[in-house]
Amino acid sequence: MKRIIFCVMLLAGVTAIGFAEHETWFSVGGAFGSYNMDGNEIEKSHLASAGVNLSFYSIFRQRNIGLFFNWGVLFPIVNNIRDDYKPDNQLDFVLVGVASSFTINDYLKLYFGIGPSVGLLLFSSDDNEIKAGSFILGLGVGGDVGIKFNLTDYMCITTGTTVAYQFAAYNDLMVTVNDPSHAKRDIHSWVTNYSSIGFKPYLGFGFHFY
Numbered sequence: 001m002k003r004i005i006f007c008v009m010l011l012a013g014v015t016a017i018g019f020a021e022h023e024t025w026f027s028v029g030g031a032f033g034s035y036n037m038d039g040n041e042i043e044k045s046h047l048a049s050a051g052v053n054l055s056f057y058s059i060f061r062q063r064n065i066g067l068f069f070n071w072g073v074l075f076p077i078v079n080n081i082r083d084d085y086k087p088d089n090q091l092d093f094v095l096v097g098v099a100s101s102f103t104i105n106d107y108l109k110l111y112f113g114i115g116p117s118v119g120l121l122l123f124s125s126d127d128n129e130i131k132a133g134s135f136i137l138g139l140g141v142g143g144d145v146g147i148k149f150n151l152t153d154y155m156c157i158t159t160g161t162t163v164a165y166q167f168a169a170y171n172d173l174m175v176t177v178n179d180p181s182h183a184k185r186d187i188h189s190w191v192t193n194y195s196s197i198g199f200k201p202y203l204g205f206g207f208h209f210y
Contacts, residue, residue, distance in 0.1 A: 022058055022066070023058075023208065023209070023210055024059075024208065025158070025206055025207065026055065026056040026206050027156065027157075027158040027205060027207075028053070028054050029052070029202055029205055029206075030053065030203055030204075031050070031051055031200050031203075032201060033047075033199065033200035034198065034200075035197070036196065036197055036198070037121075037138075037194070037195070038193075039192065039195070041171060041189065041191045047121075048076070049074035049075055049076045050075060051073050052072055052074075053072040053202040054069075054072060055068070055206070056069040057099055057101070058099075059099060061210075064100055064102075065098065065100050066099050066101075067096075067097070067098065067099055068111075068113035070113075070144050093166075095116075095144055095162060095164065098114060099112065099113035100112060100113070107150045108147060108150075109150075110146075111144075111160075112146075113143060114143040114144075116141055117138075117139070117140050117141055117142035117164040119166060119198070120136070120137055120138075122134070123136075134171065134172065134173040135171075135172055136170070137169060137170045139166060140165050140166030140196070141164070142163055143163055144161075145160050146160015146202075150208065154209070155207055157203070157206075158203075158204045159202065159203045159204070161199055161200060161202065162202070163198070164196075165196070165197050166195070166197075167194065167195060168194060169191040171188065171189060171190075171191050172187075173187040
């Protein structure tokens, strides 16, 4: 029994030390993204989207390196895609990777991260002859850079931008005929010569812990 109590206390102590060595913050706010994509099987497109951004950072205080996560849900408001084929809700680039930070003063901190990115874009079309739904799953690399302003010992404001370049995409298209048969056809393939680049400035409010 004494050994069990000792192990529990030791584990609790190690855990406390581990949290003490981290600086962690997360924020939620608004974002506006601009994206350009092109490929042989898709239409060359530009999208401008507004939505919600979520950012999370955890930095080792002694080594000044850690992990980050950035994700958002955006809604396209401007595009150059033909009228009968419009983008729906857009799952923005999901970024996960290595992060670091630089302390400017007691209130300001510069942070940045880099890692793989995953993006999902949904399309739909509905006319008198066919109804179509499609999603494009993009893969690539990206980064995040921003500034954290400490309001209090626990609250902060973050502002920055993410950028992502995607070089591979998988397209899944479901077509349904608008007649009594409702015949369906599922077309899915990798997009050849695909490329996409996007920028997403954001402003958020959050909490930080030491």
